[in-house]
Amino acid sequence: DAMVIQNPRYQVTQFGKPVTLSCSQTLNHNVMYWYQQKSSQAPKLLFHYYDKDFNNEADTPDNFQSRRPNTSFCFLDIRSPGLGDAAMYLCATSRDRAAVNQPQHFGDGTRLSIL
Amino acid sequence: GEDVEQSLFLSVREGDSSVINCTYTDSSSTYLYWYKQEPGAGLQLLTYIFSNMDMKQDQRLTVLLNKKDKHLSLRIADTQTGDSAIYFCAESNYGGSQGNLIFGKGTKLSVKP
Numbered sequence: 001d002a003m004v005i006q007n008p009r010y011q012v013t014q015f016g017k018p019v020t021l022s023c024s025q026t027l028n029h030n031v032m033y034w035y036q037q038k039s040s041q042a043p044k045l046l047f048h049y050y051d052k053d054f055n056n057e058a059d060t061p062d063n064f065q066s067r068r069p070n071t072s073f074c075f076l077d078i079r080s081p082g083l084g085d086a087a088m089y090l091c092a093t094s095r096d097r098a099a100v101n102q103p104q105h106f107g108d109g110t111r112l113s114i115l
Numbered sequence: 116g117e118d119v120e121q122s123l124f125l126s127v128r129e130g131d132s133s134v135i136n137c138t139y140t141d142s143s144s145t146y147l148y149w150y151k152q153e154p155g156a157g158l159q160l161l162t163y164i165f166s167n168m169d170m171k172q173d174q175r176l177t178v179l180l181n182k183k184d185k186h187l188s189l190r191i192a193d194t195q196t197g198d199s200a201i202y203f204c205a206e207s208n209y210g211g212s213q214g215n216l217i218f219g220k221g222t223k224l225s226v227k228p
Contacts, residue, residue: 004157006157033215040123040220040221041220042119042203042218042219042220042221043158043203043216043218045215045216048215090157090158092158103146103148103160103163104160104216105160106150106157106158106159106160107157108155108156108157109155109156109157111155
């Protein structure tokens with residue numbers, strides 16, 4: 001049974017048109033992460049929530065925002081997608097932020113295409 | 116800064132052993148992970164090793180850690196076609212990156228019948 005669920009699996013949007021990607025989890029984990037993965041590259045952390053505490057990576061563009069209305073759900077909002085934002089977006093969770101024996105569990109990702 | 120390096124490609128024959136190598140720079144790394152990514156899918160945690168260990172075995176998987184050389188390897192015994200995927204090495208440390216993962220670029224493993 002999937003524990004980190006991302007919807008949709010594939011998303012197509014137009015250049016400049018806002019888009020929202022969704023992630024939900026059944027693990028009751030405190031931490032939720034959003035990664036961007038471009039073709040043949042490593043996943044790059046955009047931001048993470050520790051409970052309601054939002055932590056943005058220094059090089060994450062302002063165009064990317066996130067919301068976590070409750071423990072189970074986290075959203076990635078791209079306000080004005082550009083062609084360079086086409087990528088796979090991965091959501092992950094972990095029970096706690098520290099790495100001590102608490103690995104991250106990933107969803108299957110949403111592949112975003114920009115027309 | 117933190118950096119994780121992997122070779123990009125590995126090709127083996129079915130039934131042979133595969134060895135995927137990884138080097139990292141952060142000497143304070145606490146945990147080192149191996150993730151598997153199949154085409155169009157997310158990352159699946161395969162195994163991890165704590166930095167005070169030098170070996171961990173889990174069925175067909177053996178992880179070796181040389182902390183002095185900051186070198187990590189993943190050995191897959193009796194490699195099957197279903198093992199074809201991209202394998203990511205990742206490291207984290209308790210304090211510096213708040214437990215966030217630093218990934219390598221991934222090694223694409225191709226298994227030939």
